[in-house]
Amino acid sequence: MPTLLDSLLPAIEEEIRRVLALNNGEQYSLLHHMMAYHLGWEGEGAGPKASGKRVRPILVLLTCAAAGGDWHTALPAAAAVELLHNFSLIHDDIEDNSPLRRGRPTVWKLWGIPQAINAGDSMFTLAQVAILQLPLSAERALQAARIFQQACLRLTQGQFLDISYEEQRDLPQEAYWPMVGGKTAALLAACTELGALCAGAPPEIQSAYREFGEKLGLAFQVLDDELGIWGDEAQTGKSAASDLLEGKKSLPVLYGLQQEGAFARRWMAGVLTPEEVPALAAQLETEGARDYAQKTAARLTDEALAALERAQPQGESGEALRSLARHLLRRQA
Amino acid sequence: MPTLLDSLLPAIEEEIRRVLALNNGEQYSLLHHMMAYHLGWEGEGAGPKASGKRVRPILVLLTCAAAGGDWHTALPAAAAVELLHNFSLIHDDIEDNSPLRRGRPTVWKLWGIPQAINAGDSMFTLAQVAILQLPLSAERALQAARIFQQACLRLTQGQFLDISYEEQRDLPQEAYWPMVGGKTAALLAACTELGALCAGAPPEIQSAYREFGEKLGLAFQVLDDELGIWGDEAQTGKSAASDLLEGKKSLPVLYGLQQEGAFARRWMAGVLTPEEVPALAAQLETEGARDYAQKTAARLTDEALAALERAQPQGESGEALRSLARHLLRRQA
Structure with a gap:
């Protein structure tokens, strides 16, 4: 069909x-x-x-x-x-x-x-x-x-x-x-x-849809950041932890810097070598950055889906929109 | 005042x-x-x-x-x-x-x-x-x-x-x-x-003003091209004939290429040296390019000023507009 x-x-x-x-x-x-x-x-x-x-x-x-x-x-x-x-x-x-x-x-x-x-x-x-x-x-x-x-x-x-x-x-x-x-x-x-x-x-529906889009974007980005460090290469299509190697200012990294622990000390010392990356990703996880990113993504995802429900999406296209949002946010129905 | x-x-x-x-x-x-x-x-x-x-x-x-x-x-x-x-x-x-x-x-x-x-x-x-x-x-x-x-x-x-x-x-x-x-x-x-x-x-006045602006732009550019090759350094603020040296595709150059004469042969042979420029500018003038550019600029200037009159500019601002146009087009009243 x-x-x-x-x-x-x-x-x-x-x-x-x-x-x-x-x-x-x-x-x-x-x-x-x-x-x-x-x-x-x-x-x-x-x-x-x-x-x-x-x-x-x-x-x-x-x-x-x-x-x-x-x-x-x-x-x-x-x-x-x-x-x-x-x-x-x-x-x-x-x-x-x-x-x-x-x-x-x-x-x-x-x-x-x-x-x-x-x-x-x-x-x-x-x-x-x-x-x-x-x-x-x-x-x-x-x-x-x-x-x-x-x-x-x-x-x-x-x-x-x-x-x-x-x-x-x-x-x-x-x-x-x-x-x-x-x-x-x-x-x-x-x-x-x-x-x-x-x-x-009407304006309140427009504004609910707007909030849905905004939160969808933020949640998607935080999820992407989490996967960019701890993601499965087969799933993300890029080598695991490549974001650390590239020095990307992702949410887990900024969280880790704020902890001022072993991760922050190594990061501030300069560019990483590929060999260091797996251990540093594990260190960052130990310091709570992965958990923080996952919780932030979950909160934003909930907010996005709640805004979508407030917008009362209708019919087949409403279902398609819910399904697209869940797909982008890696939430299965 | x-x-x-x-x-x-x-x-x-x-x-x-x-x-x-x-x-x-x-x-x-x-x-x-x-x-x-x-x-x-x-x-x-x-x-x-x-x-x-x-x-x-x-x-x-x-x-x-x-x-x-x-x-x-x-x-x-x-x-x-x-x-x-x-x-x-x-x-x-x-x-x-x-x-x-x-x-x-x-x-x-x-x-x-x-x-x-x-x-x-x-x-x-x-x-x-x-x-x-x-x-x-x-x-x-x-x-x-x-x-x-x-x-x-x-x-x-x-x-x-x-x-x-x-x-x-x-x-x-x-x-x-x-x-x-x-x-x-x-x-x-x-x-x-x-x-x-x-x-x-009204639309016909808008369209007359539009034509004035368009022709003003074209006339100004052709004048600028003429001055870029034969202009007075004190007047233009850049060294005479610098456009030839830079290889700029100005109207006189394109006219000269079309004549397929001595200018075109030298131009096509590659980048000029500063020493060659004065003689080549004179050659281009001999081949009629300066006259052609001046006539084109004069025609476009006439068209611009005629469009401006069709637009019937009013009052002090109308006078200021005429005077700005004449200044840009180097026509003294």
């Missing part, structure tokens, strides 16, 4: 293609290609694995339907959030000097930094164009654009913090939240709020 | 400061500082010379007043166009590897490429936030945002072409117009159209 997602995914791809085609003109074909490559549509290795999972646009459309709307209404917002997310990845890859993304060379690796900056800027602009194309009343369309801009602002702030933190080995625990709030939760909160707005949901 | 500009300039600075302050929070103070530095407000060498001339926001406000509106209405649009312009300069400086801008080290030179990309992205976002703050009806506010997005799209396309052309020594003459249209004219057209929209001018 075809599921709702079977209709949503092709509609999302088609809508993003429509928006990208607004950059038309033969002289811009390389600009178009760089963006289409990054989105997983063109070039070597193109295909679903290179596209990412389109979680954000799916959230927009499912929320719209679960809030009683026709998900087709929200398609421009779905394209906008996915383009915004991917713009930030193109620039992030330059900033982090990352050669690979989803198993393929990054845009800057293939076309150089100057044109990768331009590909990101164009994709950001197309996201802005898309969010203004919602078939809503002018008042509601403006509200949607403002919700989107707030997410953009938090996203660029989060990106700024992330790069700032690279040069600081020591950081207080409260430094964590504005960074993950900006890099992950802001956009997910905008996804669910925009979906509810497109459905014409 | 204080002129209109004496009130506009401080109001523009204050409005841009208000928008920049939306990036608030102690943890973002470096992000704020990078943007304030680039705008000429902070850091070594801060002051009017480091700020640039604010031509774009002045155009927005003067057009609004000349079209019968209260220029205060258009302040968020004035801030938006200036922030958009400066975002593009921050990224342009990275892409061109430029160490200096307005006599001071560029943002990427001081804080590195990753944070300079972020400072540009944040400034772009703040421009988007500002354009949504116009005190207009929702319908008109949406129209303003759409006009702005079209300018953003052409701007990023123009920037893409500019970088693409760097690797091509040969280019047909028609390659010139979408590049300067995107890099210069698109934003000036948006400035005058937004000013007229904020004044509530």
Whole structure:
């Protein structure tokens, strides 16, 4: 039996293609290609694995339907959030000097930094164009654009913090939240709020959906942090404890620093060797960081799921939304 | 006697400061500082010379007043166009590897490429936030945002072409117009159209103002190209013929290539030495490129001024707009 997602995914791809085609003109074909490559549509290795999972646009459309709307209404917002997310990845890859993304060379690796900056800027602009194309009343369309801009602002702030933190080995625990709030939760909160707005949901329902998105983003990030140190390689797809090796300022690390114990002393002494990592991960667990991260993730997950229930998601799409949330949050029903 | 500009300039600075302050929070103070530095407000060498001339926001406000509106209405649009312009300069400086801008080290030179990309992205976002703050009806506010997005799209396309052309020594003459249209004219057209929209001018007046801005941008760029090869160093502030040395794809050069004469043969043979430049500039003039550029600039200038008269600019601000146009286009009254 075809599921709702079977209709949503092709509609999302088609809508993003429509928006990208607004950059038309033969002289811009390389600009178009760089963006289409990054989105997983063109070039070597193109295909679903290179596209990412389109979680954000799916959230927009499912929320719209679960809030009683026709998900087709929200398609421009779905394209906008996915383009915004991917713009930030193109620039992030330059900033982090990352050669690979989803198993393929990054845009800057293939076309150089100057044109990768331009590909990101164009994709950001197309996201802005898309969010203004919602078939809503002018008042509601403006509200949607403002919700989107707030997410953009938090996203660029989060990106700024992330790069700032690279040069600081020591950081207080409260430094964590504005960074993950900006890099992950802001956009997910905008996804669910925009979906509810497109459905014409009343303010309290919109705000419950917004809180669901925000907490979903935070919980997801804390879970990801926990798995990045103690996760199963088969499950996470990256080598265990790789986050420690890379010096990532994840929640368990910031918790460990605050304990000022053996973990903190070794961490502050400088970059780790791969051989040291397993013992240091065990030390961090002994100091309570894993337990702390798991409890924090559990609390945020509960809050996310409670906000979702307050939003009273309806019908098949409501079920799909619950199931997506549980899947992302690794809670089986 | 204080002129209109004496009130506009401080109001523009204050409005841009208000928008920049939306990036608030102690943890973002470096992000704020990078943007304030680039705008000429902070850091070594801060002051009017480091700020640039604010031509774009002045155009927005003067057009609004000349079209019968209260220029205060258009302040968020004035801030938006200036922030958009400066975002593009921050990224342009990275892409061109430029160490200096307005006599001071560029943002990427001081804080590195990753944070300079972020400072540009944040400034772009703040421009988007500002354009949504116009005190207009929702319908008109949406129209303003759409006009702005079209300018953003052409701007990023123009920037893409500019970088693409760097690797091509040969280019047909028609390659010139979408590049300067995107890099210069698109934003000036948006400035005058937004000013007229904020004044509530009827569509034919809006469209005349838009054409004025577009042609003003093109004429200005062609004049700049002519001066970049044959200009007086005292007048242009850069050494004569420096555009030839840098290999800039200016209109006279593309005209000269099309003649397939002595200029084209030397140009295609590779980078010039400073010693060769004066003779090659003279050769290019002999082949008719200077005359062609001057005639093109004169035609575009006439078209710009004719469009401005069709728009029927009113009162003191109308006079100020005519006078600004003549000043930029080097036509004395």
